[in-house]
Amino acid sequence: MKPQLIQRYSAPERINHWVVAVCFILLALSGLAFFYPAFFWLTGVFGTPQLARIIHPFVGVLMFVAFARQFFRYWHHNLLTRDDIQWMKSVKTVMQGHEVGDTGKYNGGQKGMFWMMCACMLVLLASGVIAWRPYFAIHLPIPLIRVALLAHACAAIALIASIIVHVYAAFWVKGTIRAMVEGVVTHAWAKKHHPRWYREVTGKQK
Amino acid sequence: MALQSLDITRRSASPTASPQARKTIEIAKLIDVSTCIGCKACQVACSEWNDIREEVGHNIGVYDNPTDLSADAWTVMRFAEEESNGKLEWLIRKDGCMHCADPGCLKACPSPGAIIQYSNGIVDFHQENCIGCGYCVSGCPFNVPRISQKDNKAYKCTLCSDRVAVGQEPACVKTCPTGAIQFGSKEDMKVVAEQRVSDLKTRGYDNAGLYDPQGVGGTHVMYVLHHADKPEQYSGLPKDPQISPTVQLWKGWLKPLATIGIAAAGLFGFFHYITVGPNRADDEDDSQAAANVGRKEKEEDKA
Ligand code: HEM
Numbered sequence: 085m086k087p088q089l090i091q092r093y094s095a096p097e098r099i100n101h102w103v104v105a106v107c108f109i110l111l112a113l114s115g116l117a118f119f120y121p122a123f124f125w126l127t128g129v130f131g132t133p134q135l136a137r138i139i140h141p142f143v144g145v146l147m148f149v150a151f152a153r154q155f156f157r158y159w160h161h162n163l164l165t166r167d168d169i170q171w172m173k174s175v176k177t178v179m180q181g182h183e184v185g186d187t188g189k190y191n192g193g194q195k196g197m198f199w200m201m202c203a204c205m206l207v208l209l210a211s212g213v214i215a216w217r218p219y220f221a222i223h224l225p226i227p228l229i230r231v232a233l234l235a236h237a238c239a240a241i242a243l244i245a246s247i248i249v250h251v252y253a254a255f256w257v258k259g260t261i262r263a264m265v266e267g268v269v270t271h272a273w274a275k276k277h278h279p280r281w282y283r284e285v286t287g288k289q290k
Numbered sequence: 291m292a293l294q295s296l297d298i299t300r301r302s303a304s305p306t307a308s309p310q311a312r313k314t315i316e317i318a319k320l321i322d323v324s325t326c327i328g329c330k331a332c333q334v335a336c337s338e339w340n341d342i343r344e345e346v347g348h349n350i351g352v353y354d355n356p357t358d359l360s361a362d363a364w365t366v367m368r369f370a371e372e373e374s375n376g377k378l379e380w381l382i383r384k385d386g387c388m389h390c391a392d393p394g395c396l397k398a399c400p401s402p403g404a405i406i407q408y409s410n411g412i413v414d415f416h417q418e419n420c421i422g423c424g425y426c427v428s429g430c431p432f433n434v435p436r437i438s439q440k441d442n443k444a445y446k447c448t449l450c451s452d453r454v455a456v457g458q459e460p461a462c463v464k465t466c467p468t469g470a471i472q473f474g475s476k477e478d479m480k481v482v483a484e485q486r487v488s489d490l491k492t493r494g495y496d497n498a499g500l501y502d503p504q505g506v507g508g509t510h511v512m513y514v515l516h517h518a519d520k521p522e523q524y525s526g527l528p529k530d531p532q533i534s535p536t537v538q539l540w541k542g543w544l545k546p547l548a549t550i551g552i553a554a555a556g557l558f559g560f561f562h563y564i565t566v567g568p569n570r571a572d573d574e575d576d577s578q579a580a581a582n583v584g585r586k587e588k589e590e591d592k593a
């Protein structure tokens with residue numbers, strides 16, 4: 085690491101993140117193929133439609149496990165504070181490129197996103213297992229499977245829309261993608277977007 | 291099954307219409323429950339014609355055997371003992387696919403062409419396109435489709451579409467020794483049913499009637515029931531079957547909502563970027579950082 089850069093994510097954290105991300109892309113594409121008849125051809129990400137049906141749930145479980153690891157890494161950084169509420173209320177200003185409040189490792193938007201993802205993953209796992217053939221669904225009542233399929237589709241759509249915002253935010257705030265690819269950020273980036281975290285990691289007062 | 295030379299009106303997961311030019315008449319199978327003696331000849335005929343053999347099961351103390359529909363048993367006789375009009379009645383119903391005009395299975399299926407509806411009304415599963423997801427099981431209001439444990443594909447009664455295509459009646463109809471199962475145009479079958487119903491009424495079955503539930507647009511397998519007011523008595527035949535509201539929400543409302551949600555997220559990002567522009571803090575060389583800061587200050591002054 086170059087001396088003027090600040091380490092934000094370690095290599096294991098980055099690997100963890102990208103395992104989740106790749107699983108998500110495969111799941112979202114194959115899932116949307118089941119959801120939208122016109123996009124059924126997207127089952128091709130797993131070779132054939134039948135294979136997509138078979139593999140999707142296994143990748144889902146892998147994603148859940150990898151996401152759970154992330155949950156235990158980051159949950160304590162994501163507890164909401166008064167500052168975060170302030171941030172959320174001022175989201176319009178933030179979207180103009182101005183910072184609001186003395187943000188720590190994560191801002192209010194990132195924390196909201198974190199809990200949104202957690203909620204979606206829980207619903208996706210529970211409902212996905214209920215609908216999983218041939219292993220689980222055969223033992224469960226049909227009305228329950230119906231509700232599970234509806235919930236699975238709703239949670240998947242919510243997660244996909246959230247991830248679009250998540251990816252866009254990373255792309256919009258320049259220097260952020262580098263944090264998850266190379267693991268480092270610049271002083272300017274940290275000072276601007278996460279001033280309290282910047283002081284914590286550098287020990288600087290200003 | 292995919293042995294067919296019938297016109298297709300609807301395919302699962304196919305957003306555009308199938309060819310509609312040729313019109314065929316709608317057919318129907320009429321099962322007169324009051325004439326059925328429960329001999330199961332139709333079960334055997336179905337197994338013979340379709341070359342499917344359910345594993346030999348166990349006697350569970352009643353006549354039901356096999357006890358349920360399966361990938362290898364597309365029709366089963368269900369025997370119910372009910373007390374009505376002060377006497378015990380043995381109500382025997384031949385269960386199987388109803389060939390709904392508005393089939394929930396087809397609505398739910400995500401795989402193009404795995405479920406098709408012919409213009410004569412038969413709803414058929416084309417297993418070569420089936421992915422084994424079981425959505426059809428959730429879609430069906432009659433609990434009919436079964437996923438095979440052997441090949442993970444969905445199976446059910448075909449109404450002998452292969453026989454009907456060449457002008458023959460289904461195997462069960464051909465075999466029934468009492469004439470309790472009849473086959474013909476839906477129109478004709480309604481006339482036959484009407485005669486039978488009025489006959490039953492003269493014999494004291496005031497609530498006799500035809501079971502052709504409109505909640506699923508009518509069916510191409512219909513029953514003459516002596517107690518049409520209480521179809522549940524016949525081993526749980528639903529009184530007012532319709533595609534479950536959960537499935538309607540999932541396959542109906544959710545799609546446009548999802549499209550709006552996903553598109554909104556994408557469009558928001560795109561227009562935000564081309565209007566507000568990137569959010570830079572940096573960075574690499576100080577002069578640029580200074581320039582950025584300067585630019586921002588100017589902007590803020592303006593605001
Ligand atoms: C957490 C573990 C997961 C499990 C066990 C799981 C399981 C399933 C199952 C069993 C199905 C039915 C099709 C099939 O049998 O393959 C399905 C469909 C689907 N999955 Fe998942 N899945 C999981 C995660 C995800 C994730 C993370 C997404 C994407 C964001 C996703 C999106 C979808 C979608 C959109 C469908 C189609 C729903 C529909 O047809 O309405 N799933 N999933």
Ligand code: SF4
Pocket residue numbers: 386387388389390393394395396413429430431432433434435446
């Ligand atoms: S009874 Fe069930 S399987 Fe048969 S056509 Fe109707 S919805 Fe489909």
Ligand code: SF4
Pocket residue numbers: 302398399400401404405415419420421422423424425426427435437443444
């Ligand atoms: S199991 Fe087969 S027929 Fe049933 S909904 Fe899935 S793809 Fe369609």
